[in-house]
Amino acid sequence: MKIGYKLASEAFGPQELIRQAVRAEEAGFDFVEMSDHYHPWLEVQGHSCFTWSALGAIAARTSTLGLATGVTCPSVRYHPAIIAQAAATLALISDGRFTLGVGAGERLNEHVVGLGFPSVRGRHERLREALEIIRLLWQGGYQSYEGRHLQLEDARVWDLPEQPPVIAVAASGRASATLAAELGSGLFATEPKASIVGHYREAGGQGPRYAEVPMAWAADEAQAVRAAKETSRWAVTGWKVMSELPNPVNFDAATAWVEDHHIRQQFSVGPAPEPHVEKARAYVEAGYDHIVLQNAGPDPDGFLDFCAGDLLARVRALG
Numbered sequence: 001m002k003i004g005y006k007l008a009s010e011a012f013g014p015q016e017l018i019r020q021a022v023r024a025e026e027a028g029f030d031f032v033e034m035s036d037h038y039h040p041w042l043e044v045q046g047h048s049c050f051t052w053s054a055l056g057a058i059a060a061r062t063s064t065l066g067l068a069t070g071v072t073c074p075s076v077r078y079h080p081a082i083i084a085q086a087a088a089t090l091a092l093i094s095d096g097r098f099t100l101g102v103g104a105g106e107r108l109n110e111h112v113v114g115l116g117f118p119s120v121r122g123r124h125e126r127l128r129e130a131l132e133i134i135r136l137l138w139q140g141g142y143q144s145y146e147g148r149h150l151q152l153e154d155a156r157v158w159d160l161p162e163q164p165p166v167i168a169v170a171a172s173g174r175a176s177a178t179l180a181a182e183l184g185s186g187l188f189a190t191e192p193k194a195s196i197v198g199h200y201r202e203a204g205g206q207g208p209r210y211a212e213v214p215m216a217w218a219a220d221e222a223q224a225v226r227a228a229k230e231t232s233r234w235a236v237t238g239w240k241v242m243s244e245l246p247n248p249v250n251f252d253a254a255t256a257w258v259e260d261h262h263i264r265q266q267f268s269v270g271p272a273p274e275p276h277v278e279k280a281r282a283y284v285e286a287g288y289d290h291i292v293l294q295n296a297g298p299d300p301d302g303f304l305d306f307c308a309g310d311l312l313a314r315v316r317a318l319g
Contacts (some may be wrong), residue, residue, distance in 0.1 A: 001284070001319030002030040005304075006070065006212060006267040006294035007054075010040035011231060012059075014049040020300055021058040021065065027308035031066025033101065033292050034060065038077065038109040042246045042255075052086050058096035067098045070212065070292065071170045071188055075106030075123070077113050080130035081155050084137040088280050091161040100134075101188045101210065102127070104169030106243045108251075117244075118149075125149060125178070131167065131183035138164045150311035168210050172239060174199040181205030189288070192290040197287030211288035213280050214267045217306055222299045232296035233258040233298070236266045265297060273306075277314045284318040290317060301312055 005024040021032045036051040055067050067090065074083040087100040094176045104127045107117040118126060120170035129147040136143045145152035168186035170203060171177040177196050180187045181203035188210045189196050197209055233255040234242065240317045245251055263269065268279035280291055293311075295303045 001316050002208070003064070003315055004031040004033045004066070004290060005029045005069065005209075005307075006292050007034040008045075008294075009035045009051055009054070010042075010048050012300075013047050014054045018057050018061060020304070021274050022061050025062045026204060027165040027304045028312050029065065029307070031068055031097075031290070033068040033100075033212070036069050036109075038112050039115065040248055041251050042231065043106070043252055045132050045231055045248075047161055052090070055090055055098070056093060059090065059097065065097065068168065068210070069099075069101045071101035071103035071168075073110055073127075073128045074119065074134065075126035075130040075150060076105055076110035076115060078097070080133040080139060080188050081148065081152055081157075083130070084134040084252065085157050087134070087165050088138065088157050088160050091165045093161075095162060095166075098197055099166045099168055099186065099208075099210075099287065100139065101168045101183075101189070104133070104176075104243075108242075108248075108294035108301065109247050111116060111246050122149070124179075127169075128183065130275075131169070132137050133180070134167070135183065156173060162208040166207060168208065171196050177205070178203040180241050186210065192286045192288075193280035194286040194308040201287075202235045208290050209288045210290040210292060211283045211286075212292045212294045213283055215276050215279060215293055215295050215303075216263070216267040216269045217276070217295055217303040218269075219271050219298060219302065224267075224269040225260050225270075227298035228263045228267050228269065228296035229258060229260065232267075233263065236262045249268070255312070271306075273310050273314055280315045281318050284315075294315070 002287035007170040072078040104123040129150040165183040165206045166186045168188040169184035170188040177199035186207035216224040216228035
């Protein structure tokens with residue numbers, strides 16, 4: 001069982017994210033996972049730095065802490081050749097502590113380069129081709145690729161680690177879990193569904209299984225609910241909404257209906273450890289072994305102290 005801390009690039013500036021990562025290592029977390037966004041979800045969040053630069057700085061400031069993207073889309077805003085190079089470099093400078101988390105992307109971040117945003121089928125086809133390109137480049141030497149959507153011409157990643165990074169592929173059902181088993185080396189999910197892990201294993205997947213657990217910690221339960229509602233109410237909309245809206249202003253409008261009870265349904269809230277442990281338990285029992293604690297509360301330092309004092313040990317005991 002490994003426990004990670006979610007660095008919310010949409011909610012904090014880069015210097016603060018680096019500071020939180022150092023504190024997470026001191027608190028006893030095994031790894032940090034960082035979203036890779038161009039825009040925040042909501043205007044009130046107010047940030048969205050370049051994730052790869054921040055992760056490089058975190059690698060230099062830490063010694064044992066694992067690093068992961070959670071997740072990056074390697075097929076629209078980025079070309080997979082660039083992600084192959086970036087991930088290989090980060091694996092080298094972190095001494096093998098990096099995991100490449102990938103997914104099919106959200107319009108929120110991918111439309112910015114002016115290429116549009118593909119249909120669900122189209123972006124999953126692109127993700128498959130992107131994974132094939134990344135794996136090809138990590139074999140070394142000059143490589144070319146001619147896909148339906150993506151091409152590669154005489155490209156070589158010169159600096160490669162001895163062991164390539166784990167590729168954790170985001171999945172929500174059978175098709176994406178099968179892709180994770182076929183072309184990835186790990187699984188990434190946001191829902192405590194045992195069926196996702198089951199599909200992954202049925203397809204031959206044997207790698208680490210990452211899952212994000214939504215929490216909102218504060219010294220007062222009502223304060224935790226208010227903070228999560230203000231900054232993280234986008235999370236209750238579901239993936240069909242989250243993947244399709246183009247800008248923070250659209251998420252502001254689309255989440256105006258969210259009330260306190262919706263937050264309580266989505267997040268474990270408050271200062272007591274029991275609700276948070278039970279929230280994590282659902283993911284552990286579903287078969288995930290890399291549990292990412294995603295705090296939507298107002299006090300990251302208070303949450304990190306809370307984790308160091310009690311929560312990490314109790315969540316580890318679940319595994």
